[in-house]
Amino acid sequence: MRCLGQVRLFDDPVAIARIVRNLLDNAIKYTEQGEVVVSTARRDEWAVLEIADTGRGIPPGELTRVFEEFYQLDNPGRDQQHGVGLGLTIVQRLCELIGADMALASESGVGTRVTLRFRTLATGNEPRPVNVDADVSGVSGKRIYVVDDEADILEAMRILLQGWGCRVETAASARVADALFSDVGRPDLLIVDLRLAEGEQGLALVWRLRGRHGEFPVLVVTGETGLEALAPVRVAGFPLLQKPIVADVLYDAVSRALPSAAMRQRD
Structure with a gap:
């Protein structure tokens, strides 16, 4: 796993930590070969975090289903005995709670890229939330x-x-x-x-x-x-x-x- 760049946010650390942990867990779990890259950047008023992997990716027809509670890449029948899913429903809700945006792009057999945008980019002069x-x-x-x-x-x-x-x-x-x-x-x-x-x-x-x-x-x-x-x-x-x-x-x-x-x- 490689980490690139450094950006400071002023936001809820518990929510952000859980968001990033869920996304990293998925990236590592479904990347048998290759790498996981975490990068941050400043784009206009946004702080941007991207987590990209070279894993198995998500089939095109499944992209709209990955936010379902029990959806798993290796469990299309949503058998709850296999676990609780990708955890993207929690990520989505936490993003709503802290006002962040999330975009997901994936290609089967190539990998997945998740882009998070936070409005809470720290400049050093703003009051803390x-x-x-x-x-x-x-x-x-x-x-x-x-x-x-x-x-x-x-x-x-x-x-x-x-x-x-x-x-x-x-x-x-x-x-x-x-x-x-x-x-x-x-x-x-x-x-x-x-x-x-x-x-x-x-x-x-x-x-x-x-x-x-x-x-x-x-x-x-x-x-x-x-x-x-x-x-x-x-x-x-x-x-x-x-x-x-x-x-x-x-x-x-x-x-x-x-x-x-x-x-x-x-x-």
Whole structure:
């Protein structure tokens, strides 16, 4: 493996590390012969990272499928017993969270090139983003539950929140969330999607859990944009974040929601 160039970013180091690690793991795994080259450059206002390999590549008809959760190059049937896939769904979500762009080019038998573009090119004069170097004592150590029926969103949120020192539990359904509250107790903050699997509504889950376990702060996330769908959240007075959520916005929302949790007694 060869590394070329050096560019400094000011961004979330946990998210970037996970993105690069997933991409490098794939490049090394699927390159039986040849090399993997990691290069960085400055292009206008962008910081560019490229990971190129001379591996087996991806067949043209499969390029649109590589972002599926369980897709693997040697597992076209998506048998989950073979593993969890290329991890590109997580990479894609993390890129959305930090505002990065990703492009994928590949030719079967020739190799693959992944190009990442970051707007957070450091010049030495800019203020550091809150989620990188700021004092995170306000969120560090807090217990946060994330409920969402999309596995890649759960994993991306977990990575970011744990990078800020939070104790994170995730649930892919209302049923799992019910069990989590019963087994572990109330969190310092619940982050819940407005629409969950199996026809469950995030707000209905919140009211049910509060009725059983007492008050706790809530942060609602959603991809919905219609006024009718969002009105119940506004009426309830819960803070609302629209997907896709960038890391700085998430950090700010979490830090604003947590102080009320610090004022109550633990179970």
